[in-house]
Amino acid sequence: MENYKPQGIEKKWQKIWERRKTFQVNLKKAKKPYYNLMMFPYPSAEGLHVGNVYAFTGSDIYGRFRKMQGYDVFEPIGFDAFGIHSENFAIQKKIHPKVLIQKNVNNFRRQLKNLGCLFDWRYEVDTTKPNYYTWTQWLFLQLFKSGLAYRKKAPVDWCPSCKTVLADEQVIDGKCERCDTNVIQKELEQWFFKITKYAERLLKNLDWINWSERTKVAQKNWIGRSEGAQIEFKIQNSKFKIPVFTTRPDTLFGCTYLIISPEHRLIENLKLKIKNWDEVQKYIKESKKKTESERTELIKEKTGVELKRIKAVNPANQEEIPVFVADYVLVSYGTGAIMAVPGHDQRDFDFAKKYNLLIVEVISPDGKEHILTESYTGEGILINSGKFNGIESEKAKLEITKFVKAKKAVNYHLRDWLISRQRYWGPPIPIIYCKKCGIVPASEKDLPIELPHVKNFRPAGAGKSPLASVPNFVKTKCPKCKGPGQRETDVSDTFLDSSWYFFRYPSANLKNSPFDKKLTEKWLPVDMYIGGQEHAVLHLLYTRFMTMVLKDLSHINFEEPFKKFRAHGLLTKEGTKMSKSKGNVVNPDDYYKKYGADTLRMYLMFLGPFSEGGDWQDRGIMGTYRFLNKVWNLRSKVNYGLSIKNKELDRLIHKTIKKVTEDIENLKYNTAISALMILANELEKEEKISSEYYSLFLILLAPFAPHITEELWQKLGHKESISLEKWPEPRPELLKEEKITLIIQVNGKVRDKIEVSADISKEKARDLAVSQKKIKNWVEGKEIKKVIFVPNKLINIVI
RNA sequence: GCCCGGGUGUUGGAACUGGUAGACAAAAUUGACUUAAAAUCAAUUGGGAUUUAUUCCCGUGAGGGUUCGAGUCCCUCCCCGGGCACCA
Numbered sequence: 065m066e067n068y069k070p071q072g073i074e075k076k077w078q079k080i081w082e083r084r085k086t087f088q089v090n091l092k093k094a095k096k097p098y099y100n101l102m103m104f105p106y107p108s109a110e111g112l113h114v115g116n117v118y119a120f121t122g123s124d125i126y127g128r129f130r131k132m133q134g135y136d137v138f139e140p141i142g143f144d145a146f147g148i149h150s151e152n153f154a155i156q157k158k159i160h161p162k163v164l165i166q167k168n169v170n171n172f173r174r175q176l177k178n179l180g181c182l183f184d185w186r187y188e189v190d191t192t193k194p195n196y197y198t199w200t201q202w203l204f205l206q207l208f209k210s211g212l213a214y215r216k217k218a219p220v221d222w223c224p225s226c227k228t229v230l231a232d233e234q235v236i237d238g239k240c241e242r243c244d245t246n247v248i249q250k251e252l253e254q255w256f257f258k259i260t261k262y263a264e265r266l267l268k269n270l271d272w273i274n275w276s277e278r279t280k281v282a283q284k285n286w287i288g289r290s291e292g293a294q295i296e297f298k299i300q301n302s303k304f305k306i307p308v309f310t311t312r313p314d315t316l317f318g319c320t321y322l323i324i325s326p327e328h329r330l331i332e333n334l335k336l337k338i339k340n341w342d343e344v345q346k347y348i349k350e351s352k353k354k355t356e357s358e359r360t361e362l363i364k365e366k367t368g369v370e371l372k373r374i375k376a377v378n379p380a381n382q383e384e385i386p387v388f389v390a391d392y393v394l395v396s397y398g399t400g401a402i403m404a405v406p407g408h409d410q411r412d413f414d415f416a417k418k419y420n421l422l423i424v425e426v427i428s429p430d431g432k433e434h435i436l437t438e439s440y441t442g443e444g445i446l447i448n449s450g451k452f453n454g455i456e457s458e459k460a461k462l463e464i465t466k467f468v469k470a471k472k473a474v475n476y477h478l479r480d481w482l483i484s485r486q487r488y489w490g491p492p493i494p495i496i497y498c499k500k501c502g503i504v505p506a507s508e509k510d511l512p513i514e515l516p517h518v519k520n521f522r523p524a525g526a527g528k529s530p531l532a533s534v535p536n537f538v539k540t541k542c543p544k545c546k547g548p549g550q551r552e553t554d555v556s557d558t559f560l561d562s563s564w565y566f567f568r569y570p571s572a573n574l575k576n577s578p579f580d581k582k583l584t585e586k587w588l589p590v591d592m593y594i595g596g597q598e599h600a601v602l603h604l605l606y607t608r609f610m611t612m613v614l615k616d617l618s619h620i621n622f623e624e625p626f627k628k629f630r631a632h633g634l635l636t637k638e639g640t641k642m643s644k645s646k647g648n649v650v651n652p653d654d655y656y657k658k659y660g661a662d663t664l665r666m667y668l669m670f671l672g673p674f675s676e677g678g679d680w681q682d683r684g685i686m687g688t689y690r691f692l693n694k695v696w697n698l699r700s701k702v703n704y705g706l707s708i709k710n711k712e713l714d715r716l717i718h719k720t721i722k723k724v725t726e727d728i729e730n731l732k733y734n735t736a737i738s739a740l741m742i743l744a745n746e747l748e749k750e751e752k753i754s755s756e757y758y759s760l761f762l763i764l765l766a767p768f769a770p771h772i773t774e775e776l777w778q779k780l781g782h783k784e785s786i787s788l789e790k791w792p793e794p795r796p797e798l799l800k801e802e803k804i805t806l807i808i809q810v811n812g813k814v815r816d817k818i819e820v821s822a823d824i825s826k827e828k829a830r831d832l833a834v835s836q837k838k839i840k841n842w843v844e845g846k847e848i849k850k851v852i853f854v855p856n857k858l859i860n861i862v863i
Numbered sequence: 864g865c866c867c868g869g870g871u872g873u874u875g876g877a878a879c880u881g882g883u884a885g886a887c888a889a890a891a892u893u894g895a896c897u898u899a900a901a902a903u904c905a906a907u908u909g910g911g912a913u914u915u916a917u918u919c920c921c922g923u924g925a926g927g928g929u930u931c932g933a934g935u936c937c938c939u940c941c942c943c944g945g946g947c948a949c950c951a
């Protein structure tokens with residue numbers, strides 16, 4: 065008999081699938097549409113990372129499973145090929161991104177085809193193609209026209225190495241997400257999307273969407289809703305007021321000073337009144353110079369300067385209190401000013417100690433007064449709070465808010481999405497600046513605003529995109545007055561490209577609109593989306609925002625993009641993260657060659673639970689290779705005439721059907737594979753296997769190892785692809801065990817096991833148990849206090 | 864500091880709503896086949912004790928608790944991974 069040679073078989077079937085159009089879906093006619101989506105890769109390296117292969121395999125198994133269950137599965141793929149990742153790779157390689165990224169894409173495509181997924185390549189999407197980014201720009205225009213895109217001079221995070229601004233989400237520990245450089249603050253005119261307007265909706269919908277719990281929690285924390293009150297403090301002898309946001313209005317009587325952030329507008333307004341203006345001015349300058357990470361490194365050491373001669377009034381007790389400027393108060397959160405309650409906030413406590421300010425205890429856990437050595441931030445009973453003394457802090461929140469005539473207020477951690485980038489490799493933002501008309505959106509019929517070829521595509525710095533150095537591009541006519549105008553030279557954030565790509569797939573080849581409404585509403589929301597947990601707050605939040613916007617603009621009739629989302633885990637190599645710098649990245653090509661895609665797919669899925677990730681160890685891959693070999697060799701035992709029923713095997717096969725079905729539904733591929741291995745081991749023990757058993761086995765294996773199962777299926781005499789077979793259902797009557805192993809425990813410890821019939825009664829089991837020799841030794845001469853009987857499992861005798 | 868995960872043999876990992884801990888693999892050792900190696904097949908592998916084929920004790924990060932019975936539930940603590948972080 066011939067040996068298992070994966071390479072030839074895999075190539076053969078990939079060609080057949082293509083020729084027979086096995087995986088092509090008729091989007092218009094499909095009766096049971098099922099949109100199975102995986103996060104598309106960014107080709108910012110020469111080839112696929114085994115981590116990509118891991119993700120795609122997991123998603124593809126799910127898609128193949130649904131297909132065999134009778135759904136019309138649409139499983140598209142594409143490339144997120146714009147963006148800084150790709151551009152930086154081009155800079156490093158000193159090759160123009162237009163050339164290099166296309167080459168990468170080609171290699172990615174070849175590798176993806178080797179993996180044997182259900183991809184329908186007719187609907188491939190590439191974000192760098194004008195027929196895609198036309199619509200990315202169109203989206204920008206829709207947001208602009210509805211007031212959701214705006215331009216604003218703002219202090220933004222700037223990466224001096226990437227020479228561009230970063231979105232709030234792209235700054236990690238005060239460092240650039242990509243290159244680890246310390247981010248600095250710059251005042252620049254930038255484009256923003258008003259995602260904050262959707263904060264409440266983005267939060268609320270989390271209650272009902274079927275997503276991984278972890279991802280939902282991450283989004284919830286990122287949106288960061290907090291409830292409290294906005295309280296106004298009058299400034300003595302002036303018309304000004306300082307509003308502050310607090311979650312603890314119950315501590316208002318303990319507020320002994322105010323702090324405003326260095327960027328607060330009021331400082332300018334009060335300039336003439338501040339006695340120590342020079343000192344204040346100096347402090348503000350110093351703090352602006354600090355980078356974000358310097359500010360956070362100095363977390364313990366709080367600094368500030370009092371605004372001398374300025375006094376505010378605590379509205380609760382009319383006390384005069386000093387006002388400080390300090391950079392631990394952020395301008396971008398709340399009102400940019402806080403009421404300091406040193407007794408009940410540790411930061412305020414530290415500050416008060418340092419500058420010798422009054423600390424008053426107003427919340428007491430036991431109603432008594434204490435000498436505070438640190439702040440008390442818990443709940444308690446009010447003291448030193450005038451007529452509110454004695455009431456509970458939770459209740460006092462509302463009452464004090466009312467008492468000082470303040471408003472209830474809600475604040476979010478979420479900031480508006482900064483979408484402009486001073487880089488080359490992205491879609492130009494379709495805006496024109498006209499001296500007469502101001503900021504004018506490009507006309508929709510002029511789209512795409514094509515990205516010009518720029519020889520020197522490196523970022524120039526100084527806050528300008530390389531596009532600014534192309535006069536032909538910059539000079540244009542104002543679409544409104546036809547006078548001279550200048551184009552916006554910034555490009556948009558890559559996350560904008562990826563925020564809507566799943567809308568484009570079904571309409572990938574559509575010419576005059578971003579997507580077909582009818583087709584979109586037939587196939588979307590996406591039925592199953594699988595991707596990395598690392599996108600929990602960036603990509604996944606933006607897609608939700610964009611979907612809501614499109615709904616509000618009546619382009620679609622749903623507002624959440626993904627019915628079901630499941631995050632997969634991280635693939636590590638011998639315990640550590642794979643990364644280029646560590647040089648431990650596994651290249652799938654080596655394994656395709658050596659063992660074939662089926663073995664690779666199965667090994668990756670066998671490593672551990674898909675949602676938790678797993679650890680790649682080179683030596684382990686032999687296990688799944690041996691398994692597939694075993695499956696291959698089992699064919700020699702298949703006997704076509706054989707129809708003798710084997711009850712034990714029947715049961716095992718139906719148990720396996722049940723287990724594999726449930727496990728795939730829950731993405732527990734590792735245990736599904738283990739169940740298939742157990743079945744294969746049992747089949748191997750048989751001298752002859754009926755073709756019915758073998759067929760069922762192949763069908764169960766097909767989503768995991770599509771090529772070898774096709775080949776063996778064909779060898780069994782079938783003409784059609786195994787992927788068109790119907791997924792089997794377990795027959796309950798065959799699942800029933802006739803005999804079971806009954807565990808006999810004495811005082812909860814296992815002392816014996818016996819074979820009994822499955823429907824044995826408690827009394828019978830008990831009599832049988834105590835008559836066992838081993839059990840006699842334990843119970844003889846002792847009084848049996850209790851007998852616990854768990855049908856089909858165990859009997860426990862308590863003495 | 865806060866919020867999520869997680870801690871089980873030599874390793875990756877199993878274990879349903881509390882009911883046989885270590886499935887399935889990997890690795891190692893021994894044996895068979897072979898001139899030899901690889902491959903393949905068979906056996907063994909948590910620790911300890913023992914009357915050494917037959918039974919007991921201990922064992923799921925640590926300690927305590929609930930229960931007839933705990934890897935699983937509760938409390939306290941330790942460690943690892945990830946996310947957020949001067950957010951008022």
